[in-house]
Amino acid sequence: MSIVKFPIKGEAVARKRLSPEASRLAALEAARDILVEAGPQAVTLKAVAARIGRTHANLLHHFGSASGLQRELAAYHAESICIDIGEQIHRFRGGDIGPRDLVDMIFDHFDKAGAGALAAWMLLSGNEDALNPVVEAIHRLVDEVGEGGHEDGNLHKLTMELVLLALGDSLLGGPLSMSLGLDRGAGRDIAAERLAQSFAAWQALQNQ
Known part of the structure; x- marks a missing residue:
């Protein structure tokens, strides 16, 4: 009696021929x-190759080295984070979310999503050098959401x-x-307060 072997979930997808x-x-x-x-210490070519059903050589072809993988991961991660932040900033300015909501989202990206540990x-x-794409992505975000574009120095300072x-x-x-005997969310409280103050000043300028 022959035994039918069913593919492991995700196996067919992992081994499917993909474009570069x-x-x-x-x-x-x-x-x-x-x-x-x-x-971040677990992000190796070998680990990633095993996760997607590819060979170590295949990953080397794409990224050149482990540091190359980290560099591209940082850029990819930063781009997706900045897109998310940009969308939430527009919601914040429209009154859909408050300062703490925006701060929580930004802090979660650095903490729970691993951006801080990776950096x-x-x-x-x-x-x-792998951090250059991160800095550039943040700079583009500031220029896109700033009312004064690259000249919006106050927004640059707040973003930093x-x-x-x-x-x-x-x-x-x-x-x-x-x-220091503070609540774990103290850093977020400080950031939310600073953001609220900055937004109030920005609104005052818009109403002049």
Whole structure:
């Protein structure tokens, strides 16, 4: 009696022939999942290849090295984060969400989605150039949502403040708030208060 072997869920998809761009995108999505699940140190060519049913050589062809994979993951992650933030900023300005809602979304990207840990890992591993696409994506976002485009210096300063707060909170927010006897959400409270003040000033200018 022959035994019928059914494919493991996802196996057929993983082994299906993909275009180079589709294969690259699948690898980046898998890398992002691994980042969230196990941290940046787990994002290796071998791990990503195993996740999508490809070979190590195939990933080398697309990214060249582990640092190349990290670089493209950072750019891919930053682009998707900035798109999300841009949409939420428009909702915030329209009154659909409040300052804390926007801050929570930004902080969650750096904390739960792993952007902060990835940035720190790349810096510590000497892969500083990989952060350039992240900085560029944030810069484009600021120019797109700013009323004065590139000349909107106040928005640039606020963005830098929020990003640094979110990055710092994702790395040290837990132990630092505990050490100082503050609530774990203290960093988010500070950022939300700062955002509310900045938005009130922006509204005042618009009404002049």
